[in-house]
Amino acid sequence: MEHLLNPRVKDIEISGIRKFYNMVAHIEDVISLTIGQPDFPTPDHIKIAAKRAIDENFTVYTHNAGFIELREAASRYFSKKYRLSYNAGDEIIVTAGASEAIDIIFRTILTADAEVILPGPVYPGYEPIIKLCGAKPVFADTTGSGFKLTADILKRYITEKTRCIVLPYPSNPTGVTLSAEELKAIAELIKDKDIFVLADEIYSELVYDQKHTSIASYIREQTIVINGLSKSHSMTGWRIGFILAPAAICKHILKVHQYNVTCAASVSQKAALAALTTGFDDAIGMKEEYIKRREYVFQRLTEMNVQVVKPDGAFYFFVKLPDGFNSSLQFCLELVEKAKVAVVPGDAFSPLGEGYFRISYAYSMDTLKTAMDRIEAFLV
Template structure:
């Protein structure tokens, strides 16, 4: 019977992140810095909003596009934070996390053979979906440009088959962002071509030294851009599963057709909590970001002192150090650290076109754990 399965599904592999995390779990006494999940609790008043939804019997089907109150809150948040204007009634869909948002967007846009440009190394959740939707990944290796996509790289990659460009800034795993000027350069290329832009901005609130900029802020290409965002990383709400798409109404109308067959509706309880988060959660988000920044500075200082050359990330809660002074195989090196130093990190090989000789280290962990992990790595390198 196995030969009857969808061939594209059969050819997929389980995510390397999941595989590596399962391996790490088999070792005792490990300090693991692998998970891209805030170690903070969901802020108290956001949880109270969720509890109130239950007490007020908000436990039935919600509108398929999302509760009007949440869409209005999300619209206000985007306007307030990023100066992006989206009509809550016609340009926003609430999704089951941003994972669904990525899937429904690619399914809506792609026909067999369409090309999708992606700056790599990248989070491994895009390439399999591109394949499932009949598309063809066109990776651009940005390892040599400080993990930033340049206008020259983009112009060279666009062909007559290009349907979409996925921008993932702030970037998982690299922590890179694009400045307003860098985005403007890309926008000037995009406006010359009939292509869509999918801008996954889930880490937009975790930009440290300057405000987040969105590619959707340029009027010349706004009609081509689908922005994806949510509350998982910013508001410590990974388990609540709330994401959103923000796009012009003519795109949103098509997105809705796919969304309604993926989800009758999104959790009404989670939507109540997310609405409160968008409307009132900025203080708590800022507090968490300041703590991440302290951890970032500490971690990068320690890594660079050990010869693990690290570009200080401008966003997210990931560092992406090079191990080339010590090893050229990131998987082998990560296994050595696991077995001999009892430190769990992700090799760059688990990320799409992950580049060579790097590790992803999450600093969504306490200073105590970061310090212990770095002490173990330092001792291991001394003995190497």
């Protein structure tokens, strides 16, 4: 019966990140720096709020967009954090994580043969959904610009079929972000064009050397913002994301969301309310620790004489393959076999990622020290 399946589904593959993780999971004594998951526990006050929700039987459907107190808290949170103004009633949707947000946004805005510009190398969660919509992913090469999608690069890829530009900053896999000036230049380029911007800002609380700016500050009517609590509050398993968009767009995304999941999990929504209120600054302590880890790993990699761009945010390094290696998969397999360290091959992040590998430093300092010692010994 497989021949009857949707050919678009048959043509996509499991994420290269997970594929490699599963490939090496059986090898003993391996230090894995593969998964982008905070190693901090969810803060206690958030867990207490979730337990209280269960005890109070808050275990039923909520409004499709999320219960109103949570959306009001989200409106205040993003206003105070990033000066973004969105109405809780009709411009905010609570989703089952940022992944569901990506899915329902693309299904709302894309038509067959539309083009979506992605800054390559890029997180692999966009391309398959674009293809499932019958649209075409277009990878803009950022390898020569420090992994920044600048206005000058972007204008080379815009065509009459361009429907959306994805701006995932800070970036997974590179950790690079865009400054306010760089975002303003992009906004000026596409202002008043029939092009959406999907601003994936899931790592917005983990920006280290500057303040996070959203392109929605410049072209609000064209921008759909995605955010969430997985990275900022170490809540990956709670599956809470947010969509912020003008009401005229949001009302249509909400229809797709309704038929997709009805609503985000009610208990998780109560936990999210605690995260956005009493946990307003929960990310600060985590961010300080990530900065220490970033500085340590950057120093070690620099001493190994490998080429790497110092990340501005998130918790990744995207490292150029050392001399003598022509394949990112070959390098990563040899590193696992000989040094017992797992990292992610760069080609998991589009063809433009070939020639690199990704290190996640969302791990303890002890783990990172041992991993760096092993990598250094491998490269000698």
